Amino acid sequence: MARLHNQDKAKEFDKWVMWKQEGSREAETDLITQFLPLVTKVANRLAIGLPSNVDKDDLISYGRFGLLDALAKFDHTRGLKFETYAMWRIRGAMIDGLRENDWIPRTVRDKAKKIEEAYVILEQQKLRTPTDLEVCEYLGITEKELQQVCYDTSLATMVSIDEAVGDEDEQKTARHSYIVDEVTPRPESVAENTSLREVLSNSIDKLPEKERLVVSLFYFEELTLSEIAEVMNLSPSRISQLHSKAIFRLRSSLTRWKSQLI
Incomplete structure (x- = not known):
């Protein structure tokens, strides 16, 4: 063979x-x-x-x-x-x-932005990952409404995880440089990428158990959301919600990391 x-x-x-x-x-x-x-x-x-x-x-x-x-x-x-x-x-x-083709409605984008901002602000205030209840209180919504927003914005957050931190040129380098390396990477870029990996790794470790499992199965084991739903004995919509919340938390960590570089 x-x-x-x-x-x-x-x-x-x-x-x-x-x-x-x-x-x-x-x-x-x-x-x-x-x-x-x-x-x-x-x-x-x-x-x-x-x-x-x-x-x-x-x-x-x-x-x-x-x-x-x-x-x-x-x-x-x-x-x-x-x-x-x-x-x-x-x-x-x-x-x-x-x-x-701008398929995501503006209302969905606005909801996603507000949730991301809530996670960033609350994490900075509390120096830890905020709970769902704390996010709901900050936004003035119920937990059911939060779950619905996470479901509605599930694809928007799925797209966002592939975006690197930095300007447009840096994003192109960050996304593909580990495969297509036409020039030798600068030492500062190597250090920055190493730091980014450490931030992501630590942030994933701090996620609530179910969210951490969804991220692991989706991005590392490459299971589909439907397959993850079967593994975790949850509905696909619930898996989408967990995925969205995980990405919101990770984005807040990356935002804080980026602000420290400036």
């Missing part, structure tokens, strides 16, 4: 060489065909948390552009796994497509 796998990888590498170095259009077409199923895979995963008015065919259309971009920019000589890089690019293209 391992021998067959190595043979497949060797054939794939030969295709990269034939296309990138020899200009073979046939090899390019073969690679596109080989990796096209990644687009559907990413679309199915992302669609779990999307409202029903978002058409999965639109996601697939956006994702195909992401795949082509990934194929064009991938450096086959570095010995890295293309699938990992491509899935980030495909997902990013889908998210960019959704943003360009």
Whole structure:
């Protein structure tokens, strides 16, 4: 089995060489065909948390552009796994497509912003992660209303976790530099990224147990929200709420970290 796998990888590498170095259009077409199923895979995963008015065919259309971009920019000589890089690019293209079409209602954006602000302010005041009750009291809403807001904004927060802290150019570097490294990273960038990872790790450790489990299963084990719901014996809507609250807490930690850098 391992021998067959190595043979497949060797054939794939030969295709990269034939296309990138020899200009073979046939090899390019073969690679596109080989990796096209990644687009559907990413679309199915992302669609779990999307409202029903978002058409999965639109996601697939956006994702195909992401795949082509990934194929064009991938450096086959570095010995890295293309699938990992491509899935980030495909997902990013889908998210960019959704943003360009401004599918998230302004009211949903406003609600998400108010909750994020509440978590930031309360965490700074109390020097700890605020509870749901404290957030509700600060916003003047009931816990049921908070849960509904978290559900309504679940995709908005799902998108936000992929955004790096910094200006637009820095975000592009932070998102992809661990795979596509065209220049040697500056020492200060390495230190900053290391610090960011530590902040995220510590912040995740401080999350309430259920929220921490959702983050772990979704981002590290790569389960869908529906699969997580089965594992935790909760409804998908409840998992979306837990995910949203976890991201709001993490964003408040990143906001505080960013303010300390200035």
